[in-house]
Amino acid sequence: MRCGVDPPRPHRHRLARKCDTGAERVRGVVAERVWIKSRQGDAGSDGATGEGAWRLDAGGRWTLDAADAATAALDAIQLAKSASAVRFGLAGLEALDTVGACLLMGLADRLTAEGRKVTVLDARPEHAALIDAVRGAGKAAVKIVAPSHHPIIDMIAGIGEDSIAAGKEALDLIGFLGLVTITFARLLLHPSRLRVTSVFYHIQQTGLNALPILGLLSFLIGVVLAFQGADQLKRFGAELYVVNLLGVSVLREIGILMTAIIVAGRSGSAFTAQIGTMKVNQEVDAIGTMGLDPIELLVVPRAIALMVSLPLLAFYADIMGLFGGAVMSYATLNITFGQFILQLHTAVGIGTVMAGLIKAPVFALVIAMVGCYEGLKVSGSAESVGTLTTKSVVEGIFLVIVIDALFSVLFSVLGV
Structure with missing residues (x-):
């Protein structure tokens, strides 16, 4: 592969570099202490090749302090409509908190909603655990189960529960009397x-x-x-x-x-x-x-x-x-x-x-x-x-x- 992309330098608001190497093109977005870059042509194990395979790599400090810059970097990411499989590499992350995890997973969810297959790669164990926790919390929902019992049955069940509670209360009172x-x-x-x-x-x-x-x-x-x-x-x-x-x-x-x-x-x-x-x-x-x-x-x-x-x-x-x-x-x-x-x-x-x-x-x-x-x-x-x-x-x-x-x-x- 003959493509060199200089590491992003901090405190540069945006940097975009292109390097045509036949089938591969690289675009990079740097915003303050965070960066994310995309390139085309990395098939991986997804089976997609050529125009359909893309690679995203994120790095830097994805924390609350850099939330605005991270949002701007994510908004600047553009993928070809033909991109059907995206490999999301997180090896370059220096720091990650819940805000950064939410932003990164928001991008992954957006790409998934567009019909692209997203695979997260190379995340550190602590970063992977945090991302899983954030994803699970975001998807957690209260399951409302519609009542399927007859009202009379529910009433009888309520009477039974109240009777059991009254019995326990009586036993506790007897125990208190003994004390x-x-x-x-x-x-x-x-x-x-x-x-x-x-x-x-x-x-x-x-x-x-x-x-x-x-x-x-x-x-x-x-x-x-x-x-x-x-x-x-x-x-x-x-x-x-x-x-x-x-x-x-x-x-x-x-x-x-x-x-x-x-x-x-x-x-x-x-x-x-x-x-x-x-x-x-x-x-x-x-x-x-x-x-x-x-x-x-x-x-x-x-x-x-x-x-x-x-x-x-x-x-x-x-x-x-x-x-x-x-x-x-x-x-x-x-x-x-x-x-x-x-x-x-x-x-x-x-x-x-x-x-x-x-x-x-x-x-x-x-x-x-x-x-x-x-x-x-x-x-x-x-x-x-x-x-x-x-x-x-x-x-x-x-x-x-x-x-x-x-x-x-x-x-x-x-x-x-």
Whole structure:
């Protein structure tokens, strides 16, 4: 081959040389620190010869700094329309980054789109790996699969997935209850480790501070029950038995259930929000780093406080509910307070009162466990705090109603 092409000199904006050697012509384009040249007549293994075979060679530093110059060099490349096979040599590359790889592969893709067969040659291993990565990233696309299932099948599948998730959540909650039980047993062996100040603080927050709202709602519930019961019993001339209806319903079910629901919405959500905020601020992690047990420090005091305050709140709600019923009975049926108390003593006994109050510690434990468990699950952001606080309230009320139903069945079987 008798053709000499001088190596491109830097900082020359463009250089074009031609050297006719029979079947071979060479064109070179130099732009700042990058260069690319083309020549005709290199068949290689493509099988194309003569006018159909072309060779491209790129060299220099194909990096972000030379992007404009590289683009200009690529735009200046012209191949004959008869060029069917192009061999793209990269042996002259001194440096290559993702920008240079994108530009070179853009040229290769453009030639391929024009119907030419492009073969990349002589690339260094690191350059070849980068080019493959860039090419793969450029071709990566999200495959959208059209739904092929029936909507009813999808709905059933969704219900199944939600059921499995609920089952896993229940198992995790049971495991958390076991962890709290072990921690509580350890505190029984070492009572000095119990945060008594924290317990009394949470008794005040969950108990004393809940008296106004709980008393008002219980009073109004008693008023409504007495009014509705009296309206129905008047038809049978059994107005006095509204006291029986009120006593049994309030003492066995309404009082404790109303108390548990209010506490779940008020204190359960507060537990989740407080502990969740500590999680977001990494205070719980700091407690563990200091060698303290977050369960012992955060969960057990809240659980003990709620187990103490909820039975007292339930008894208070029973009294306020009966008082509201007595006021309405006097206003609508002229039943005096003395008659009301006498009839109430005849209708209900201590077993009826205890049937309601015995549920209180169980409800308190469930509400505290759910609130603290969801709080410890918080991660990442304030949005997580809000989401899990809502979830805590819903789960707490749901479990309270389910357990109350189980108690009703158990009491019916035992004849209580």
